[in-house]
Amino acid sequence: MSNTCPSPDVPVGGDRLLRQGEGWRLGWDGAAPTYVALVGSDAWAIELTAAEWQDFRRLLQQLTSAMAAAADELMPDEVLDCEVESDRLWLGASGFPHAYDVRLLLKTGRGAEGTWPAIAVPPLIDAMRTLELF
Numbered sequence: 001m002s003n004t005c006p007s008p009d010v011p012v013g014g015d016r017l018l019r020q021g022e023g024w025r026l027g028w029d030g031a032a033p034t035y036v037a038l039v040g041s042d043a044w045a046i047e048l049t050a051a052e053w054q055d056f057r058r059l060l061q062q063l064t065s066a067m068a069a070a071a072d073e074l075m076p077d078e079v080l081d082c083e084v085e086s087d088r089l090w091l092g093a094s095g096f097p098h099a100y101d102v103r104l105l106l107k108t109g110r111g112a113e114g115t116w117p118a119i120a121v122p123p124l125i126d127a128m129r130t131l132e133l134f
Helices: 050-074 117-130
Strands: 014-019 023-030 037-040 044-049 082-084 089-096 097-105 111-116
Touching: 014 082, 014 117, 037 050, 044 050, 044 082, 044 111, 050 082, 050 089, 050 097, 050 117, 097 117, 111 117
Parallel strands: none
Antiparallel strands: 014 023, 023 037, 037 044, 082 089, 089 097, 097 111
């Protein structure tokens, strides 16, 4: 499976949808009573509420924009660390503006964390942007 573009939607029954690629997964279950979204990698996954999912989308976009904006300010071999957060989530990026890992911390009562390697971040972002129903 290519990691340069989102995979096709994989229906998993009813209103459930799973999109995945090398090192990342996004899921949606519109009929779920509490946890409607799933974010993860090949090795881990976290279910999110609708509010957490909206925060995740917004924060990942902010993080992506911040990393891109810093590109002109850094030396070619300089590594950047950037973080954004809401009351529900914290996202951090570490690496170069064109290739960085992303770490997620869930700050709600159940708490969880996970990391996407740099190779998984661009297709994860592309997939997130194309899933309008989320």
